[in-house]
Amino acid sequence: MVPDRSKLIFLADMESFYASVETSLNPAWRGKPVVVCGDPERRRGIVLAASKEAKAYGIKTGFLAGEYRRLCPEVILVKPRMHTYLQFSLRIMEIFRQFSDRVLPYSIDELFLDMTGCEKLFGPPQEMAREMIRRVWEETGIRCRIGIGENPLQAKMACDCFAKKSSEGIFALNHENYAFYTWPLPVSSLFGVGSRMESHFQRMAIRTIGHLARLPRESLRRRWGVNGEILWLNAHGIDYSTISPATASEEQKGVSHNMTLPRDYVKESEIKVVLLELCEEVCFRARALGKMGRTVSVYCRGADFRHSSGFLRQQRLPEPTAAAHQVYPWVLDLFFRHWDRKPLRALGIRLSSLTDCREVQLSLFDNREKTEALYRAMDLVRAKFGRTSLFRASSLTAGAQLFDRANKIGGHEA
Ligand SMILES: [Mg+2]
Incomplete structure (x- = not known):
């Protein structure tokens, strides 16, 4: 390509x-x-x-x-x-x-x-x-x-x-100038190189982005699969992704977010936290597009692959919204009405039937205290550690662990 x-x-x-x-x-x-x-x-x-x-x-x-x-x-x-x-x-x-x-x-x-x-x-x-x-x-x-x-x-x-x-x-x-400027930099400054990859590279005497760029693309693919190949492309400044706003078909499909859980989930309290995070994420994306949704769907997949279980159910909302605390109660209701109480492997939420919401964006944050506290905790975790960080929510109470992780996760340099 x-x-x-x-x-x-x-x-x-x-x-x-x-x-x-x-x-x-x-x-x-x-x-x-x-x-x-x-x-x-x-x-x-x-x-x-x-x-x-x-x-x-x-x-x-x-x-x-x-x-x-x-x-x-x-x-x-x-x-x-x-x-x-x-x-x-x-x-x-x-x-x-x-x-x-x-x-x-x-x-x-x-x-x-x-x-x-x-x-x-x-x-x-x-x-x-x-x-x-x-x-x-x-x-x-x-x-x-x-x-x-x-x-x-x-x-x-x-x-x-x-x-x-x-x-x-x-x-x-x-x-034209990508190699000139980036190749002398340490390989750890390349986008996508985490601390684990960095130590692999250290052992292979790959110290700079240029060292990595000069390896055959094929050898990186053999060793690390697609991820290796992407790093090679990154080292060459090549990226095929694009920035596109919601297209007409996306507006119909709505905004959705699915999460494969880090382990099987069966505790109600844990599942609720994930559902809230998903609501927050999906609503954040909808707001970012200047949209509100009229329909919410909940998806889940069971952990037992021999007996495939799970469901996809949707619900019409009383009014269009992009506020997580308004979507969340409907999501809980949908989920707990249909869940068979078996361990879960994946969860997802979609907000669809989207309409414009530019003028109400900033009034979305009203001061309902009950949800506010949850919001803050969730936003804190997500903003700090990125989208896949949900299971680290518990680390908010375990200071030592968070402290440790905060240093290892490089994603967001505040
Ligand atoms: Mg910044």
């Missing part, structure tokens, strides 16, 4: 997102070390985000905040307010939507944009990026950085490896 080089893809990333939101809401903190952490009163709070000034003291995401009070007595510790961060995230997305209708949220503080063909409207790529950064700064007080590429991978690499380190916050990679 020949790579498509005609596309113009941006990845925008917000600097120290949670800490920047806090500083934006408390301007007196500007220029000071601000740390958002799980539990500021107790010494065991985990650092979720640190401002640039806090990072200068060596404060890192995932570490215990108490440790740093000694190093940096003037550090300002703040409790996370996840729904506020989500609101900022949606506001920022709205700003970017004024530049392109092809916006894909990647995490709470990162999004991809397809800017192909927008030069006539907004000028050359660097100028577009400057204008976006200015708008986000003026309207939210948050600094954003933009990576530019011919595909999502190049944009992501441009942002993570270069734009974040440059003073302007903009960097562009393309098929």
Whole structure:
């Protein structure tokens, strides 16, 4: 397959997102070390985000905040307010939507944009990026950085490896300069290389992205299958994925999210947590597309492969919504009415019969206290550890374990 080089893809990333939101809401903190952490009163709070000034003291995401009070007595510790961060995230997305209708949220503080063909409207790529950064700064007080590429991978690499380190916050990679800039970097900076792959590579004396790129594609495929091949493609700056908004057929199909569980689930309380997470995810995606749904479906598959069990059931909602706390009770009702109490291997939720909801987006977060607490906990976990992290929800109570994992999971550098 020949790579498509005609596309113009941006990845925008917000600097120290949670800490920047806090500083934006408390301007007196500007220029000071601000740390958002799980539990500021107790010494065991985990650092979720640190401002640039806090990072200068060596404060890192995932570490215990108490440790740093000694190093940096003037550090300002703040409790996370996840729904506020989500609101900022949606506001920022709205700003970017004024530049392109092809916006894909990647995490709470990162999004991809397809800017192909927008030069006539907004000028050359660097100028577009400057204008976006200015708008986000003026309207939210948050600094954003933009990576530019011919595909999502190049944009992501441009942002993570270069734009974040440059003073302007903009960097562009393309098929001509990709090797020049990225090949000298340590192999761990390549998108997709986790700590396990890194140690494999260390043993093979593959230290840089260039070392990896020069291996035969075939040998990586033989050794690690598709994953090996994808890493080889990444090392060459090749990525066949695209950024596309909801198409007409997707609108009919709706937004869905399925999860293969990390083990068999049979406890009601655990299943409820997964269903809530799925509701949150699906509603987040619907909101990101500016949509609400009128129908919700629940899917599950039993763990016993010899006796295939499971179901797919749907329910019409009283009114269109993209709010998880409104969808969740219907999902629970559907699920527990049909579940045969046998262990589960997979769960999924779909929101369909979609309609536009731009004008109500920000009013989705009302203050129902009961659901609010759950929201915050779930959003915290998901925003921090990504979509597949659900089973780590329990780690919120097990500090040591979370602490350990937070350092290993590199996905989201806040
Ligand atoms: Mg960020």
